Amino acid sequence: MREIYLDNSATTPLCDEAKRSMIEAMECYGNPSSLHSKGFDSSKVILDARNKVLASLFVRSGKPENLVFTASGTEADNLALLGVAYAKARRANRIITTDSEHSAIENTLKTLENDGFEVIRLSTKNGVIDIEEFKSVMNKNTLLVSIMQVNNETGAVYNIKELFKIAKQINADVVTHTDAVQSYMKMKVSPVELCADLISISAHKIHGPKGIGALYISPDVIKKKQIKPIIYGGGQEFGFRSGTENLVGIAGFGAAAERGFKNLAKDVVSMRELRAYALEKLSSLDIRVNLPKGECAPHVINITLPSIKSETMLHHLSANGIYVSSGSACASNSSTKKMSRALRGFGLSDFDADCSLRVSFSAFNTKDEIDELVNSLKNGIERLVKIK
Numbered sequence: 001m002r003e004i005y006l007d008n009s010a011t012t013p014l015c016d017e018a019k020r021s022m023i024e025a026m027e028c029y030g031n032p033s034s035l036h037s038k039g040f041d042s043s044k045v046i047l048d049a050r051n052k053v054l055a056s057l058f059v060r061s062g063k064p065e066n067l068v069f070t071a072s073g074t075e076a077d078n079l080a081l082l083g084v085a086y087a088k089a090r091r092a093n094r095i096i097t098t099d100s101e102h103s104a105i106e107n108t109l110k111t112l113e114n115d116g117f118e119v120i121r122l123s124t125k126n127g128v129i130d131i132e133e134f135k136s137v138m139n140k141n142t143l144l145v146s147i148m149q150v151n152n153e154t155g156a157v158y159n160i161k162e163l164f165k166i167a168k169q170i171n172a173d174v175v176t177h178t179d180a181v182q183s184y185m186k187m188k189v190s191p192v193e194l195c196a197d198l199i200s201i202s203a204h205k206i207h208g209p210k211g212i213g214a215l216y217i218s219p220d221v222i223k224k225k226q227i228k229p230i231i232y233g234g235g236q237e238f239g240f241r242s243g244t245e246n247l248v249g250i251a252g253f254g255a256a257a258e259r260g261f262k263n264l265a266k267d268v269v270s271m272r273e274l275r276a277y278a279l280e281k282l283s284s285l286d287i288r289v290n291l292p293k294g295e296c297a298p299h300v301i302n303i304t305l306p307s308i309k310s311e312t313m314l315h316h317l318s319a320n321g322i323y324v325s326s327g328s329a330c331a332s333n334s335s336t337k338k339m340s341r342a343l344r345g346f347g348l349s350d351f352d353a354d355c356s357l358r359v360s361f362s363a364f365n366t367k368d369e370i371d372e373l374v375n376s377l378k379n380g381i382e383r384l385v386k387i388k
Contacts, residue, residue: 003321004369008205009152009182009300009360010325015207017259018252022209025251032245033236042247049254056261057199057216058190065222065238068215069250073181073202074104076215079241080177080198081108083227084144085117088175092143093118096134096167098158100124100151100345102179109146122147124345127156127292134163138170145176149183149194153342153358155300156292157183164195175226181205181213185260186299187268197221203249207362208256212249215240267363271298274361274370281374286381290346290356299362304348305355307386313357316380322373325358355387 005013028045030038047064054062070076085095097109099121109119120137122129129147138145145167147160164176177198180189185206191199199216203209217240221227233242260267275298282289282303290302305313310326317324343353359373 001321002372003323004365004372005323006359006361006365006369006373007323007325008362008365009358011204011210012207012362013364014209014252015256015259017255018203018208021255022248022252025248028247032247033234042245045247045251046245049250049257052254052258052261053201053214054216056185056257057201058188058192059216063219065240066217066219068217068237068240069245069253070213070215070241071211071246073179073200073205073213075241076200076202076213077102077104077179078108079215079230080200080227081105081112081144081146082230083240084175084177084198084221085112085115087226087228088143089117091173092141094120094137094139094142096120096122096137096142096145096147098122098124098129098147098345100154100156100342101146101148102152102181105146105148105179106341124151124156124158124342125347126294127151127154127158127296127346128294129158129163131159131162131166135166135170138167138174140171142167142171142174145174146179147177148179148181149189150180150186150297150300151292151342152182153300153340154290154292154302154346155297156346157187157295157297159294160196161194168195173224175221182300183297185257185264185267186271186297188264191216191218198227203253203256206256206260209249209252212246212253214253263363268298270363271361274365274367275299275301277367278359278361278370278373281370282377285374285378287377288352290343290348292346299360301359302343303357303359304352305357306381308355308381308384309387310355310357312384313377313380316384317373317376320372320376322376324373325360326356 028042030042032042175197179200181202184201197218202213288304339350
């Protein structure tokens with residue numbers, strides 16, 4: 001049976017470039033911190049990958065310390081939020097975010113709330129953040145603004161460039177952070193253009209390996225000592241993330257970043273064409289497409305089924321070799337299943353959220369795969385039992 005993978009927002013298959021680079025890195029068994037030739041060989045692999053990832057963020061004159069490798073995008077988010085909050089706790093207390101952030105952000109902020117920080121969550125109704133609402137809560141007591149660039153469930157692109165510029169105008173000392181895990185290699189992600197001090201990214205969303213992420217840290221944040229480490233030890237990663245580096249993962253990340261950066265414009269066009277084609281084909285079905293009112297990412301479509309639970313449709317599609325998602329893969333592994341915050345923030349009822357699917361593309365998908373998805377959805381809608 002042919003398999004059709006349309007869950008690329010959850011993870012992506014490894015590209016050939018990452019595989020080759022990882023196999024080569026397996027031969028570099030020296031500890032990167034060792035002061036002998038084996039250690040130097042390993043440290044060169046890391047420096048090469050670091051430069052490739054920085055280049056993919058359009059950082060032309062950055063220093064190595066501006067990119068810290070982590071074990072995941074989740075850890076990068078934790079380092080950004082906890083690191084800044086505890087570094088600036090005596091100077092400010094407010095953190096601004098949205099009601100639709102990834103759990104890596106939301107659950108970390110809940111921890112900070114328990115520690116006495118004030119967290120303001122902006123509305124994302126219909127995939128849009130209201131500028132006036134942001135202005136009303138942004139003040140001199142705000143230490144951090146953390147807003148994702150692309151919502152991982154709806155594909156909504158938030159206007160963080162404008163928001164971050166306003167934040168800096170109101171409070172020059174505020175630190176701006178974006179979780180760019182879903183936007184990285186789907187559009188241009190540049191700290192200068194976005195006015196972002198911190199950017200979280202992850203390898204396995206761009207055809208790199210799992211278990212490796214990174215946090216971009218601006219020179220200004222480093223100079224002002226506005227971030228602290230959350231993992232202590234031997235001082236690796238410039239003191240921001242101790243622990244012997246994941247050399248193989250880092251090498252794969254660098255290779256995937258280089259491939260993605262070289263093909264960015266072409267890949268984005270391909271994904272946009274696939275998305276447009278899918279929207280056209282899906283219009284013939286008895287479903288609702290949850291389209292953001294503003295800009296939308298080129299690789300995500302969220303749909304609501306006609307009173308059919310998403311889990312039921314997922315099983316039907318999977319039995320036919322078609323893989324999509326009912327939302328965030330991270331959230332689905334929670335011991336307590338909850339309705340999607342992102343979809344509720346978008347404006348869906350709990351019932352509709354429970355009947356919604358996410359289809360997410362990569363540049364490697366094809367139109368005939370979309371045709372098979374639509375045919376299988378049509379068959380499922382006709383056959384599956386509806387709930388009341």
